[in-house]
Amino acid sequence: MPGGYEGKRGVVLGVANRRSIAWGIAKRLADGGAELAFTYQGERIEKNVRELADSVGSRLVTACDVRSDEDVTRVFDEVADRFDGGIDFLVHSVAFAAAEDLEGRFTDTPRDRFWLALDVSAYSLVACARAAEPLMEARGGGSILTMTYLGGERAVPHYNVMGVAKATLDASVRYLAWDLGEKNIRVNAISAGPVRTLAARSIAGFPTMEAIVEERAPLHRHIDSDDVGAAAAYLLSDDARNVTGTTLYVDSGYHAMGM
Numbered sequence: 331m332p333g334g335y336e337g338k339r340g341v342v343l344g345v346a347n348r349r350s351i352a353w354g355i356a357k358r359l360a361d362g363g364a365e366l367a368f369t370y371q372g373e374r375i376e377k378n379v380r381e382l383a384d385s386v387g388s389r390l391v392t393a394c395d396v397r398s399d400e401d402v403t404r405v406f407d408e409v410a411d412r413f414d415g416g417i418d419f420l421v422h423s424v425a426f427a428a429a430e431d432l433e434g435r436f437t438d439t440p441r442d443r444f445w446l447a448l449d450v451s452a453y454s455l456v457a458c459a460r461a462a463e464p465l466m467e468a469r470g471g472g473s474i475l476t477m478t479y480l481g482g483e484r485a486v487p488h489y490n491v492m493g494v495a496k497a498t499l500d501a502s503v504r505y506l507a508w509d510l511g512e513k514n515i516r517v518n519a520i521s522a523g524p525v526r527t528l529a530a531r532s533i534a535g536f537p538t539m540e541a542i543v544e545e546r547a548p549l550h551r552h553i554d555s556d557d558v559g560a561a562a563a564y565l566l567s568d569d570a571r572n573v574t575g576t577t578l579y580v581d582s583g584y585h586a587m588g589m
């Protein structure tokens with residue numbers, strides 16, 4: 331595995347079940363020897379996340395709704411306690427938009443649900459990066475990774491307000507990279523092709539997105555969460571020590587095509 335993760339520790343936000351992209355990333359990091367803390371949103375998925383976390387010997391599993399500043403502060407306090415005041419990486423794999431806003435016209439998105447999508451899917455990265463900053467500084471630097479999608483750069487039918495949230499997330503990656511670079515903290519994104527997860531199921535027309543990738547991507551095949559895990563393992567490792575503010579596409583090359 332690139333870099334090796336022995337002696338490294340970090341936090342993973344966004345595991346809901348074993349199909350989650352965050353789990354694909356966590357497995358790779360744990361296989362490489364990393365110590366992980368996990369957060370989950372809501373009691374409904376707590377048992378799932380605890381079982382998965384146990385399977386990789388996690389030292390901390392705690393609730394976090396990223397809309398709550400109190401939750402974010404408490405989580406990073408708990409993480410600091412568990413990991414002697416320092417972490418090396420943060421995986422942010424969290425997004426939400428109301429199902430009805432991933433079906434109809436973007437034009438009809440109401441104000442409250444527009445802000446909800448941006449709050450959960452983009453602002454949360456800023457809040458978590460700020461909370462992680464002192465813990466990474468204590469280790470002489472760190473690496474932050476988030477998950478984005480091409481729908482933030484181009485109009486993808488049905489992706490709608492989530493595309494606007496991803497555009498905000500992408501810009502936030504660049505501004506965070508600039509701010510935190512002086513502390514040797516790197517901030518990057520992976521732009522993944524379609525993967526069948528819980529979140530993906532709420533996007534109307536998701537099967538069409540998959541079919542188009544298979545037809546038009548240079549590699550004519552789908553990616554899975556382990557492909558994302560492999561790319562994440564690189565970006566979070568010391569091998570990527572001079573890589574920040576960028577997006578790595580794990581999408582069978584689909585983003586390179588004009589049609």
Ligand SMILES: NC(=O)c1ccc[n+]([C@@H]2O[C@H](COP(=O)([O-])OP(=O)(O)OC[C@H]3O[C@@H](n4cnc5c(N)ncnc54)[C@H](O)[C@@H]3O)[C@@H](O)[C@H]2O)c1
Pocket residue numbers: 343344345346347349350351352370371394395396397423424425426450477478479521522523524525526527528529530
């Ligand atoms: N699946 C895909 O095709 C695909 C492609 C590109 C990017 N992504 C991105 O990957 C990331 C992970 O999604 P996934 O596909 O693994 O789906 P997933 O449903 O497994 O993960 C989404 C996670 O977001 C969490 N979440 C939602 N609202 C939250 C809140 N208020 N507070 C804390 N956590 C909250 C959920 O609990 C869940 O764990 C998302 O950012 C998604 O946009 C997914």
